[in-house]
Amino acid sequence: METFQNLGLNKDLLDAISDLGFETPSEIQQKAIPVLLEEERDLVALAQTGTGKTAAFGFPMLQKIDINSRTTQGLILSPTRELCLQITNELKLYGKYCKGLNVVAIYGGASVTEQAKQIKKGAQIVVATPGRMKDMISRNLVDISKIQYSVLDEADEMLNMGFYEDITDILSHTPMDKSTWLFSATMPKEVATIAKKFMYEPLEITVGNKNESTSNVSHEYYVVNGRDRYLALKRLADANPDIFSVVFCRTKRDTQKIAEKLIEDGYNAGALHGDLSQNQRDLVMKSFRNNQIQMLVATDVAARGIDVDDITHVINYQLPDEIETYTHRSGRTGRAGKTGVSMVIVAKSEVRKIKSIERIIKKQFEKKEIPSGMEICEVQLMSLANKIHNTKVNHEIDKYLDSINELFEDTEKEELIKKFFSVEFTRFFNYYKNSKDLAVSDSNSSDGGRMSTGNDTRYFINVGRKDGYDWMSLKDFLKEVLELGKDDVFKVDVKDSFSFFNTEKENEEKVLAFFTDFKYNGRFVNVEVSDNKGRGGGGKRDRGRGKRKGNDRPRGEKRSRRSNDSGFQGGRRSDRSKKGRRSASDRPRRSRRK
Ligand code: ADP
Numbered sequence: 001m002e003t004f005q006n007l008g009l010n011k012d013l014l015d016a017i018s019d020l021g022f023e024t025p026s027e028i029q030q031k032a033i034p035v036l037l038e039e040e041r042d043l044v045a046l047a048q049t050g051t052g053k054t055a056a057f058g059f060p061m062l063q064k065i066d067i068n069s070r071t072t073q074g075l076i077l078s079p080t081r082e083l084c085l086q087i088t089n090e091l092k093l094y095g096k097y098c099k100g101l102n103v104v105a106i107y108g109g110a111s112v113t114e115q116a117k118q119i120k121k122g123a124q125i126v127v128a129t130p131g132r133m134k135d136m137i138s139r140n141l142v143d144i145s146k147i148q149y150s151v152l153d154e155a156d157e158m159l160n161m162g163f164y165e166d167i168t169d170i171l172s173h174t175p176m177d178k179s180t181w182l183f184s185a186t187m188p189k190e191v192a193t194i195a196k197k198f199m200y201e202p203l204e205i206t207v208g209n210k211n212e213s214t215s216n217v218s219h220e221y222y223v224v225n226g227r228d229r230y231l232a233l234k235r236l237a238d239a240n241p242d243i244f245s246v247v248f249c250r251t252k253r254d255t256q257k258i259a260e261k262l263i264e265d266g267y268n269a270g271a272l273h274g275d276l277s278q279n280q281r282d283l284v285m286k287s288f289r290n291n292q293i294q295m296l297v298a299t300d301v302a303a304r305g306i307d308v309d310d311i312t313h314v315i316n317y318q319l320p321d322e323i324e325t326y327t328h329r330s331g332r333t334g335r336a337g338k339t340g341v342s343m344v345i346v347a348k349s350e351v352r353k354i355k356s357i358e359r360i361i362k363k364q365f366e367k368k369e370i371p372s373g374m375e376i377c378e379v380q381l382m383s384l385a386n387k388i389h390n391t392k393v394n395h396e397i398d399k400y401l402d403s404i405n406e407l408f409e410d411t412e413k414e415e416l417i418k419k420f421f422s423v424e425f426t427r428f429f430n431y432y433k434n435s436k437d438l439a440v441s442d443s444n445s446s447d448g449g450r451m452s453t454g455n456d457t458r459y460f461i462n463v464g465r466k467d468g469y470d471w472m473s474l475k476d477f478l479k480e481v482l483e484l485g486k487d488d489v490f491k492v493d494v495k496d497s498f499s500f501f502n503t504e505k506e507n508e509e510k511v512l513a514f515f516t517d518f519k520y521n522g523r524f525v526n527v528e529v530s531d532n533k534g535r536g537g538g539g540k541r542d543r544g545r546g547k548r549k550g551n552d553r554p555r556g557e558k559r560s561r562r563s564n565d566s567g568f569q570g571g572r573r574s575d576r577s578k579k580g581r582r583s584a585s586d587r588p589r590r591s592r593r594k
């Protein structure tokens with residue numbers, strides 16, 4: 001197995017690597033680091049987001065520059081302020097034992113004077129966004145005439161954002177004999193042009209297929225009537241109680257509108273788009289990083305900087321105009337070795353676009369149906385039951401227990417459990433009991449799985465994403481242990497700490513018998529028959545559509561005032577008390593995960 005030691009890195013860097021807890025170099029690091037350390041040459045490296053590209057150029061650059069000199073020797077250009085700051089922070093961590101190292105970030109929306117002051121102190125490495133960099137060069141606030149290494153990070157994004165001329169301009173101020181390292185997730189024509197124009201016989205390294213999406217991400221699409229898009233979004237969120245997601249819209253207006261609606265409906269949502277001030281964007285990102293926002297509604301451009309590792313779902317509320325953009329969207333999840341799901345909500349007329357995307361990402365989509373109201377109620381209930389089961393008792397409550405016990409003196413355990421869970425369940429049940437079925441039949445279906453036949457059984461199983469499963473691996477696992485055939489396990493639906501799946505009714509006995517005493521990682525795996533069929537359960541027509549309006553939310557009470565008080569939400573503070581049902585039930589929110 002390849003180790004960081006074998007790559008030729010010095011002790012200062014290896015010590016930092018061990019502090020960071022990196023065990024083995026990623027593929028792009030294995031391929032790029034030794035070459036960059038040994039040779040002075042240009043490089044084009046293509047690898048998906050989340051594959052560790054920063055370290056692939058960062059370590060060689062840190063090792064090769066002269067830290068005793070104050071001259072600027074390395075320049076890294078990156079598309080957004082967020083990325084710029086992230087790279088700067090990463091480099092500081094990688095170089096924590098390189099005494100005297102000074103890495104400075106240069107980006108728009110912050111004080112030029114302050115940044116110029118930092119540079120003046122002597123920065124061996126400058127990390128910059130093209131716009132601000134060009135500005136500072138023209139004002140003689142930074143000197144890049146002696147740099148030896150230039151990095152174009154996320155080159156495809158920079159070109160997408162129209163930075164071609166700025167980049168050309170900036171590079172014209174750099175020496176001819178420097179090395180240029182270009183990193184990109186995809187290789188569109190524009191990137192090839194840049195490579196040709198600015199680089200000399202670059203070595204090309206590719207990890208995975210060009211333009212291919214990360215293998216940790218599974219792709220799903222949901223066909224709905226165009227007018228049901230928003231309802232579908234809410235159901236997808238409700239069906240995944242631990243969701244931590246980016247929701248992509250096509251325009252700034254839609255982004256703002258959807259975020260506002262979600263907030264009004266009681267979700268922890270926030271908007272991220274170009275019409276917000278830098279300060280507002282920072283606040284939203286901070287809340288997102290802290291998990292105070294579970295659904296970040298964003299435009300493609302604004303989302304470019306998002307580099308949060310544990311995003312569970314990407315939801316394409318609308319497909320992007322350019323289908324290539326889909327790769328970038330879905331790459332926001334499934335990072336750093338975790339699994340993720342990219343969901344697309346489409347109208348019937350857009351289904352053919354799914355085919356085009358499949359060709360680009362070289363992966364199949366799974367066609368799924370928007371969960372029915374009753375399925376959601378069950379998911380929410382089981383999620384709560386699991387959380388309670390896993391909760392550590394806080395003994396601070398001991399002193400109140402006497403009075404609580406007194407109150408429930410005559411209540412049987414069973415009754416108590418029923419009452420307790422009804423508190424949560426009734427909320428969702430009342431919302432969903434008359435809700436309509438959002439499923440739309442789609443004749444072009446490429447459904448790899450199977451639909452319910454009416455003669456099947458749905459099961460609940462208490463393993464989920466937390467145990468490292470996604471729907472494919474859980475399906476494989478079930479097929480194997482149950483000794484069932486290829487299509488005998490279907491409608492596998494993996495949640496955070498539990499899942500659902502279906503088999504034909506004739507296999508029910510076998511399944512239940514097998515799981516009566518089956519242990520996994522030392523704990524019993526519990527499988528039970530679920531009342532739902534894996535959608536279509538309570539498919540009654542909605543009688544009151546359009547009537548319920550703003551009060552239309554099952555979630556409300558869960559939210560705390562905290563997310564509201566921080567004043568993001570696209571510059572608009574939704575006044576929650578106006579709904580009149582918030583104040584009494586507002587309470588500290590449950591932590592999102594674990
Ligand atoms: P990319 O630029 O390819 O999108 P990053 O450089 O931002 O990816 O790295 C993604 C995450 O993986 C970061 O949190 C980084 O600290 C982490 N990481 C990078 N290299 C390794 C490694 N060899 N082992 C473990 N984690 C790593």
Ligand code: MG
Binds near residue numbers: 153154
């Ligand atoms: Mg990167």
